[in-house]
Amino acid sequence: MKKLCSSSKNAEAQIQESSKSEDADVKRTVMYGNFAWVFFHQNQFIKSLTYAKKVRTILKQYESPPRKQTLLLDIYGEQGWTYLSFTGKYYQRAAECFEKALELDPEDPESNSGLPWLCIEWKVSDTVATQKTNERAVNLNPSDTVVKVLLALKYLYMKNHDQGAMLIEQALQEQPESPYVLRYVATFYKRRGQIDNAIAIFKKILTLTPTSCAVYYQLGTCFKQLIRMPKALKGQSTHDNRQQNAEAIANAIFYSEKAVELNRSSVAAHNLLINVYMKTNEYQKAKEVFGKALTIKSMRCEEKQELHLSWAQYLMNSRKSESEAVRHFKEVIKIQSETWFRGTAIKKLQSLAETMIVQNAMDATGHALLGYIHQQRGQDIAALEYYEKALLLDPDNQEYLEACSALQATLS
Template structure:
C-alpha cells in the first residue's frame, strides 16, 4: 500500500504559496525544504504558515492520532526507564542488522523521555538511513512511523512551525475516517517488531499487530513476527499450538535462522529432540555469527545438559558484543551450572576453582552493568562462599537483601543465605531465623517447600538428640501453624528474559 498527496491538499498548499514537489511524491522536511512538517494520512509534508499563528494546542489532537512510538505507551508498567533501556539495548534477540531502523526509532523515544530531543533527531536521521538500506524499494511506506516520530520531536522542541497542520489541510484530511493516520500492513509490522523488541508486557500486542498485517497482506516477514510472538506467548501464558506458526514462518522465509532455533526449542519441549537439533545445526551453519541464533542454540544445549556447548556459543556472541549485560549473565549462570555438575561428579578442586572464577567474572560484570537482576548477587555470594571468600559472600548477600524483590525471589535469597550460615559459617541461630523468614513469605513455591523441609529435618535432628529440645518443639509448632496458609503456586515458565529482571533459570533451584 502506498500513499499519495491528494489534489485538495496540493491546492491548499499552493494557496499559501508553498513550493510543491512532483505529483504523487511523498515528501519529508529534511529532504524537501525547511518549514512546517505535517503528517496527513501518513504523508509527511513540509509547508510554511506565514499567515497564521502556530500554537502548541492546535497540534495536540492531530499528533495523538499518529501511529508511532510516542502513541504506543511502550514504557507503561515499566519499573524504570533505565530498566527499559537496558533491556531494549542489551537483549541479544534482534541485535542483527535487519532491525537497526527499528532500534533507532525506539532510541528516539528513550532520548525524548530523557529530555534529549536533539539526540532524538540524530537517531531519526540514522533510522532514515537504515530504512534506505534495508527497504530501498519500500522506503516511503516504511518511513511513516519515523516521520511520525519527527513530528513529535519537533513539537517537544517547540519548533511548532515544523509540525503544525494547517486548518485547510486538516479539513481535507477529515474527509477520511482517520485524520492524520494511515493503516497499512507495513506500519502494523513496524509496531509489532517494536513491541517484540521491548518485550515484557508488549508481546500480546505485538502478536495482534502481526495478525493485522497478515490480514491485509501475506508476507514472510509478517509471518516470522507472528511466529516469534506466538512462541513467546506459549511460554507465558500458554497458547494452543506454538509449533505450526513456526513451521509456516520457516516455509515462507527459510532464511530466517532465528525462527529455526525457536522451532528447535519448542520441539525439544515436546520430546522431538532429534528434529530440533537438526534445525539448530542448520541455523548455526547458515548464521554462525548471529547473536540471536547463538544464544537460542545455547539455551537448547543447556536444557540437553551439554554445558560445554551452552557456554561456548554465547562466548562467540560476546566477541561481537563484549559489554552485553545479558550475555555475561547467561554465561555466568551456565558456568555456575557447570560448577554444580563437577561437584556432583566429585571433580578435581583445581578445575572447580577455575570454573568458579569464570562464573564470578561474568556474573560480576553483569551486576556492575545492571544491579537490578533478581538473584544475581546471591549467585555471586554462593560462588564466593564455595571459594572460601566469606567476606565477599556476605557483602553480596547483603547487597541482595537491600533490593526490592518479589516474594519468590525473597524466598530464594533466604534459602541461599541460611544455607550459607548453616554450612559455611556454622551459625544455627541465623540459619534458623532465615529458614523461618523464607517460610513466612506466603507464596507457594519450590523454594518455600525447601525451606519447610530443611526446618523439619533440622527440628527432627535436634529432637533425636533431645526429645524435649525447646527450639525444635518451637519450630514444629511454627510449621504446624503455617500449614494450610500457603497461596497457590505461580505457574512456572521459561521466559526469554522478557521480565527484564530475572536471570536465566539455570541459576535457580539448585540448592
C-alpha cells in the same frame, strides 16, 4: 521539552526520507501516538491533543476496510516489536499486539516471527500450537536465521533433538558471526546438556561483544554446572578430575564476578555469584555479595523473594543455622506476592517447624512457627491456638504475646 519537540521533527523528517508513503503513514501513526502519550503524562495537554489529531487525520485516509486492515496490521506489528525492545514486563503487551496482527492476517511474516521470539524469551506456554507458529514463521521467512534457531529450541522442548540440531547447523552456516544468532545456538547446546559446546559459542560471542554482562552471566552458569562437589570426586580422585574441577570453579567465579562488575544492578548476576560462592564453600564472600544485592534499588519483589529463599536454604542445609534460615524464610513470606518462591518458603518453614516439634514436643519456637504459617494462610483460629501453645511454653516471649493479642483482636 524543546529537545522532545526537536526529536519529533527529526524523526518525522527521517520517516519522510526513508519510507514509502504507506510505510511512512504507519511509522508516523505510531510516532504521533507515542508523543501524544508522552505529552499527556507531562500535562502538556495542548501538544498531546495536537499529536492525537495528527493520528486521527492519518486514520481517516484508511477508513475503507481493506486499507484500514493493512494499516492496523502494520501498526500492531510496529507496536509489538517496540514493546519487545523494553524489559520483560512489556512482553505481555507485545504478545497481544502480535496476536491482534495474526487475527487480521495469519500469514503475516513479522508477527509470526515475533511470537516465537516471545516463546523463548518470555517462556510463553510451550504447546503444539506455538510449534506450528514457529514452523509457519520459518516457511514465511526462509532467510530469517533467527526464526530457525527459535524453532530449533522449540523442537528441543518437544524432544525432537535431531530436527533441532539440523536447524542449528543451518544457522551456524548462514550467520556464523551474528551474536544474536549465536546466543540462541549456545542456548540450544546448553539446554541439551552440551555444556562444552555452549561454552565455546558463548566465548565466541564474547569476542564480538566483549562488554556484555549477559554473555559473562551465561558463561558463569555454564561453568557452575561443571563444578563437582567433593563427595562426587571421592571415587574419581585422579589428578585430571581435580584439575578440571578447579578450572571449573575458577572460571565460574571469574565470569560471575565479571557479570556483576559490568552490571551492578543485575540481580541475576549477583544471585549467580552468590550461588557459585555457596557451591565452593566461600561463605564470607557469598554473604558479602548477598548484602550488596539487597541494596539494588531496581529489584523486583520476585527477585527479592528468590534471593532470600536461596540464602535461607543455604543457611539451613550447609551452615546448619536454623534461626538465621527462619529469618530469611520469613523475609520471603513477608513479600505479599503469590509466587513459587513464597509457596516454597512456607512449605520449608512448616517442615522445619514440624521437625522441631517431633524432636521436642515442648519446643515453643516450632509451635510459634506453625502459628505464623497458619496466619499467613489466613487460618487465624488455628494460628491463635499455636501461638497460645508457644506462649504457654515461653511466657515471657514478647513476640508470641503480640501475635496472640493481634489475632484475638482480629477474631473478636
